Amino acid sequence: MTNPTESGMNCPEQPELGDTVQIEIVPQRILSPETSEKLLGKIYDCEGIVRVMVQGSRLPDAVGYGPGKGKKVSHPLKKSIEVEGQEINMRVSLGRLRVEVMGEEYVEEIRQACQESFGFPFEFYVGTFFKKHATVVDYAKMGPCADETLLGMTDPKAKLDQIVYIKKENGSEENKTQTQPDEECKSTCGCDRD
Numbered sequence: 001m002t003n004p005t006e007s008g009m010n011c012p013e014q015p016e017l018g019d020t021v022q023i024e025i026v027p028q029r030i031l032s033p034e035t036s037e038k039l040l041g042k043i044y045d046c047e048g049i050v051r052v053m054v055q056g057s058r059l060p061d062a063v064g065y066g067p068g069k070g071k072k073v074s075h076p077l078k079k080s081i082e083v084e085g086q087e088i089n090m091r092v093s094l095g096r097l098r099v100e101v102m103g104e105e106y107v108e109e110i111r112q113a114c115q116e117s118f119g120f121p122f123e124f125y126v127g128t129f130f131k132k133h134a135t136v137v138d139y140a141k142m143g144p145c146a147d148e149t150l151l152g153m154t155d156p157k158a159k160l161d162q163i164v165y166i167k168k169e170n171g172s173e174e175n176k177t178q179t180q181p182d183e184e185c186k187s188t189c190g191c192d193r194d
Helices: 033-045 106-118 136-142 183-189
Strands: 021-027 049-057 078-084 085-087 093-100 120-128 166-169 172-175
Touching: 021 106, 033 049, 033 078, 033 093, 085 120, 093 106, 120 136
Parallel strands: none
Antiparallel strands: 021 093, 021 120, 049 093, 078 085, 166 172
């Protein structure tokens, strides 16, 4: 059986991500919301950013099991931060960051942003960290015409509306969550999900 996104279905053209460089930043500490906001602000100030993914331990809203089940969790790391003028509720404590940039020339700019933000050691890797093809989870959550920049950006257990996607386009940002196929996708590849 072939992957529907690779089998030649007539999905709308997506931007080519083949010439990009992927970076993984692993601080030796879990970042506070203040440090996370500072780092993300400096990274988004850099040129050539394609996408950024934050990973870390989940910060639950309520106790999931045990004697306190259902009670609200008041965690000191669960705060809102502001990135690119948009307020974001932190659902995870930042423990790892993956950044994709348009080319090699932007790597040192990202490294410099990390050095300015951290007062402690961190690991900085260049390699391949994002998925290049849709998986079963991506297909089930987003359909056959999923935006290529969202591939691999979801936790299989998470709801799709929990993705915060800040996209720079000509100086403006948009919060984008793809939960339904758009009209162009429906007409070209026959998506019938509602």
